[in-house]
Amino acid sequence: MSTLDAAFDILQCPSCGEPLAPAEGGASCTNRHHFDQARQGYLSLRAAHKGKGAPASGDTPEMLEARERFQGEGFHDEIRDAVLAAVPTDARGWLADLGGGTGWYAAAVLDARPELRGVVLDASAPAVRIAARAHERLAGVSADVWTGIPLRDASVAVALRIFAPGSAAEVRRILAPRGTVVFVVPHADHLRELGHGLKLMKVPAGKAEEAAASIPDAHVVSVHEVRQRVQLSVEQALDSVFMGPNAFHQDRAKVEKVLAEWQAPISVTIAVSIVTLQLA
């Protein structure tokens, strides 16, 4: 049985909240909402968009490539190792990586925790296409985790939300008793040097405190800070800008022009907290 087939134990309809079952070409619920499975192996659980503004579309292929290069070069290894350390060694059941992108973190956790199976949920179809192939115990689902996570109540043992948005109430709803959630949030000075000369989005202060308080009936297991200075080439600095939401607001040619005037290596601060909460 594929991991996506097994995941029907925890998937729910994003439109009405009823359980989903496999159906011709994808999945459907008892209220006849139907969702397609892509040939590339991921399931598309996008409900009809009701909120204000455009529906979340997620990261573009160019952003994913930049992030894959940056992660592949080892700049997030310390963060990944801290995430691994935060997942209980005896964790079993389902892991949900919310806004999980290409599944880089989920695959590492699954490698280290053989009793877990996982699902990456992300608004970006090209991201979940990659995630669906990232590990044999990992499934990919495209979904908007802000408007509602298409997973059943109390269905996951471990949730990850790493550099990604989402509703804490929804995270609380999907966590099983004694379930663990690991947040990775940037500090206000994360990548701050790149903001000199470039008008990058500012990271608000207090995100770690906010994450720690976001599920009032969970207890804080740990808050671990990763703080390092890394030396980047101009290309790596470009990747670090264009692998995140700045890509939606910056003109690439302008950023390239500014960075070309800088002397490599460019010394940049990585500053994040790994905040781990557990339900009673």
Ligand SMILES: C[S@@+](CC[C@H](N)C(=O)[O-])C[C@H]1O[C@@H](n2cnc3c(N)ncnc32)[C@H](O)[C@@H]1O
């Ligand atoms: C900065 S990336 C982090 C990806 C991954 N967690 C990692 O660290 O490798 C943020 C991710 O959140 C996704 N995303 C943004 N808004 C979303 C939403 N409303 N629902 C689901 N995913 C979303 C993006 O597509 C992107 O993959």
Ligand SMILES: [Zn+2]
């Ligand atoms: Zn439905």
